[in-house]
Amino acid sequence: MSPTALDYLLWGALPYVVIAVLVGGTIWRYRYDRFGWTTRSSQLYESRLLRIASPVFHFGLLVVIIGHVVGLLIPEGWTDAVGITNDMYHVTALSLGAIAGVTTLGGITLLIWRRRTTGPVFSATTVNDKVMYAVLVAAILAGLATTLLSAVAGLTGGHEADYRETVSPWFRSVFVLQPDVAAMSAASGAFKLHTLVGLALFALFPFTRLVHAFSAPVWYLFRPYVVYRSRDREPTPVSRPIRRGWS
Amino acid sequence: MAKRIGRVMAQVAMVMNLDKCIGCHTCSVTCKQAWTNRSGMEYVWFNNVETRPGQGYPRRYEDQERWEGGWRRTAAGRLKPRAGGRLKKLATIFANPKMPSIQDYYEPWTYDYEHLVSAPLGDDIPGARPRSLLTGEPVKIEWSANWDDDLAGGEQLGSQDPIVQRIGDKVRFEYEQAFMFYLPRICEHCLNPSCVASCPSGAMYKRAEDGIVLVDQDKCRGWRMCVTGCPYKKVYFNHKTGKAEKCTLCYPRVEVGMPTVCSETCVGRLRYLGVVLYDVERVGKAAAVKDEQDLYEAQLDVFLDPDDREVQAAAARDGIPDRWIESAKRSPVHLLAKKFRVALPLHPEYRTMPMVWYIPPLSPVVDALSETGHDGEDAGNLFAAIDTLRIPVEYLAELFTAGDPEPVTAVLAKLAAMRAHMRRVNLGEERDESIAASVGMTGEDVERMYRLLALAKYDERYVIPTAYGVDEADRGVIDEIGCSLDFEGGPGMGGMGGQVPFGEASGRPRPASVETFHALRDRQTSDANSGPPRRLNLLNWDGKGRPPGLFPERDQEDSPARDQKSSPARDQKTSPERDQEDSPERDRRHGPEADGKGGPGRDGENGPGRHRRTGDEEGT
Incomplete structure (x- = not known):
């Protein structure tokens, strides 16, 4: 089955549009909205549920992200070379993926329930947040669906839907500017859906509160506790020209 | 050193x-x-x-x-x-x-003020219920x-x-x-x-x-x-x-x-x-000193004496300008915390080295002592009373010295000594250096401390040098970074932000002027526009008062001062009379006139309305 025009559009062109939006949008946001770059935490309003749900969600998500990195970036040939059989790989990946996915889903379900039922938290929820949550949940659900379908396929002995021969080569090929549209168009519907929702999430990323993920404060580990800073020699350079505030 | x-x-x-x-x-x-x-x-x-x-x-x-x-x-x-x-x-x-x-x-809240005016007509006076500022829902304030x-x-x-x-x-x-x-x-x-x-x-x-x-x-x-x-x-x-x-x-x-x-x-x-x-x-x-109770002393040791030449040299070496060193020499904080040792840090045991210090309160000790028949301002009696003060020293010690009563007692003794010493000064008695000496101070220090604590002159309370680190500032001049209205042709430059043909900003620019006392009072007490003459915007007019130019001129005697101001020609001619009319008696009349009752046919100069209001004001 050769790729159609739609395939070229979705797997050949769209990824670059999304990358452009993600990179450009993040740069734009950093230049013009550093003040809005925050977690917008609602812990002040409600702490009891958040203290369970938020770590469950975030840690689950971290495992999911690591799983994606491993699954997408490491070619099948490499794992074969170190002697990991296809079955071993899939059993580990699917079981770990299922656990992490379900944890993440459980976390975000609790978080959204909290957000809806706790008055002050709901009042502080913007339309932007709601759109973001919808896409994020869709991505997680679609991802879990692919995991479950793969597991079922694995149990019944079929390996046609192996993402390591379809999605992963395509993903890597995007970054070497030679998108392997044929590989991706051979993937199953669930994977295609998950990929599309994922692309939507990346496109939304710079414009939502998700940007806080980019400012994970890792360098805190390496700095002295007390920070001293000198007064700016000159008034803070403004990132855009000064103009009248009312026009 | x-x-x-x-x-x-x-x-x-x-x-x-x-x-x-x-x-x-x-x-x-x-x-x-x-x-x-x-x-x-x-x-x-x-x-x-x-x-x-x-x-x-x-x-x-x-x-x-x-x-x-x-x-x-x-x-x-x-x-x-x-x-x-x-x-x-x-x-x-x-x-x-x-x-x-x-x-x-x-949980922050506001009140449902809207309800006061929007409630349907009924027998009860509507109330404003508290509402959460977080959710907008009614809250119980607890x-x-x-x-x-x-x-x-x-x-x-x-x-x-x-x-x-x-x-x-x-x-x-x-x-x-x-x-x-x-x-x-x-x-x-x-x-x-x-x-x-x-x-x-x-x-x-x-x-x-x-x-x-x-x-x-x-x-x-x-x-x-x-x-x-x-x-x-x-x-x-x-x-x-x-x-x-x-x-x-x-x-x-x-x-x-x-x-x-x-x-x-x-x-x-x-x-x-x-x-x-x-x-x-x-x-x-x-x-990081081991014993929490040593933290107060340890922090004092971190402070440097600005009168010490070596400290001055070191400060200059580290880029602190002279005027800051000079300021530090006159610093009331250094004086009270380090030299007189009457100020104490709040909760030193948190090990953060706080820099807002407190002089602990000496309870109403003088009255308490006087009531027991003792001389309430005698140094000996005061010192003896400190341990039995109404505010327990232990409580203050928990706040200021990680529980060590010693420094707190020492501060309170100094404050008591200051009272005893100053009583002798005020009564014209001979100064008794032994009082100051008993708390480790000199009479001169005590009087200096008294001046700082009791008289508390503005210039001595606040000794703040201007910022350094910015070139202009280092020359002792702080330029305002700029006013947002100071753009070409903007209000800050005498313009109105360019000519606008329609709307509020249209027409002649209003001259900027410092508001005078009378103009301010006029504006605050009248319901109508006041101030310098300008074109009336009918869309903004709320129907109250007598904006200039809207109604035919009335008798000069009867018209409010602002009507007169609105006509510059007459203003000049009648200026001696106006001076008279700015007397308090004249000014009181603004009240009723500006009340919205000032239409044609309102009370005359000696009408009952005016007398009633005047009487009210005198009565209150």
Whole structure:
């Protein structure tokens, strides 16, 4: 089955549009909205549920992200070379993926329930947040669906839907500017859906509160506790020209 | 000087004289109006005044077993944030386990004023019910920033004071035995700030030039660790912007040599601002001394004597300009904290090296002594009474010296000695140097301290050098960075921001002028437009008063002053009469005329209406 025009559009062109939006949008946001770059935490309003749900969600998500990195970036040939059989790989990946996915889903379900039922938290929820949550949940659900379908396929002995021969080569090929549209168009519907929702999430990323993920404060580990800073020699350079505030 | 002087830094610090605080909350209110009167900051009080004994704000913030603020000394003698080091901070970043919730502060509310005018007609007078500012839902008000003000709630609330719980039955809440004093609190601008240490983003910093601790709003990512880190709970989370905010020591004012808003507006004149020079290389070691009760002395050792030539040389070496060193020599903070040793740090045991210090209150000891038949101002009697003061020394010691009563007693003895010494001076008796000597001071020092504490002249209370580190500032000149209206042709340049053919900004520009007393009163007491003549915009006219040019001229005697002003030609001709008419009698007439009753056919010059109103005003 050769790729159609739609395939070229979705797997050949769209990824670059999304990358452009993600990179450009993040740069734009950093230049013009550093003040809005925050977690917008609602812990002040409600702490009891958040203290369970938020770590469950975030840690689950971290495992999911690591799983994606491993699954997408490491070619099948490499794992074969170190002697990991296809079955071993899939059993580990699917079981770990299922656990992490379900944890993440459980976390975000609790978080959204909290957000809806706790008055002050709901009042502080913007339309932007709601759109973001919808896409994020869709991505997680679609991802879990692919995991479950793969597991079922694995149990019944079929390996046609192996993402390591379809999605992963395509993903890597995007970054070497030679998108392997044929590989991706051979993937199953669930994977295609998950990929599309994922692309939507990346496109939304710079414009939502998700940007806080980019400012994970890792360098805190390496700095002295007390920070001293000198007064700016000159008034803070403004990132855009000064103009009248009312026009 | 035996000790080598490390890197010298300057800190703008504060001392508050608790003996003079009357708990009026003016500092809190003016601070709130200036800085936190915004959405998302409703519950935020950069400055608050607590009644002690009391729970403080937020509730029981001093209970570090629970909130884990400040620093902890490890077995190896190193300091670590009490809530955990770097790894633990990052591991708990998704939900801060030690963060106070809004209920520990209070749920901010407003009142449903709209209901007062929109309620349907009925037999009952409509009321304005409280509504949450977080949800908009009706709330039951159960707590607020000063719920236990003036010991309200008595033992029920006061017994929850962490210090009361620690020192047990020394504190009594029976009315006859109760005591209280006020503790105004702002950010301590610590030398070893644990909030700064807790910030994963590195958005919080201590300014090298003046020691003010600030939050970079562009770098803060809302991780909330600073709220936990600060044992004084003086970093707040703005729940609208999702960023931390805190007391800035009014740095825009301090930079140009003005005192903070809380200091400026303090009616008791109990706040002192001045520069303290300190050796930043000694801070870490001093904050890590083994015994908590040594922290007060250790912090004093960090401070440098600005009169010492070696210190001056070291300060100059480290880029502190001369005028800052000169200012440090006259600093009331240095004088009260280091030289006279009457000011004490708040909770030194948190190991943050706080820089807002307090002169502990001497209870109403003179009256108490006089009632027992003793001479209430005799030095001997005063000294003997200190241990039995109504405010237990133990309580003050828990606040200011990690529980060591010694330094507190010494301060109170100095304050008592000052009274005894000054009584002799005021009664024209011979000065008795032995009184001052008994507390380790000289008579001269005591009188200097008296001048600073009792007379508290503005220039001596606030000794603040202008900022350095900016080229212009180093020449002693602070240029305003610029007014946003000062663009080409803008209002600040005499223009109106370009010609606009329609709308409010159309027509002749209004001449800018300083408002006079009369013009101000005129504007405030009249319902109609006042001030210089201008074109009337009918769309803005609310139908009240007599705007110039709208109605035919009336008799001069009968028309309000503003009508006259509206006609420059007549204004000139009749100016002698106008001077007369600006007499108080004339001015009172503005009231009824501006009342909206001023249409044609209202009461004449001597009509009953005018007399009635005049009578009212005289009666009240």
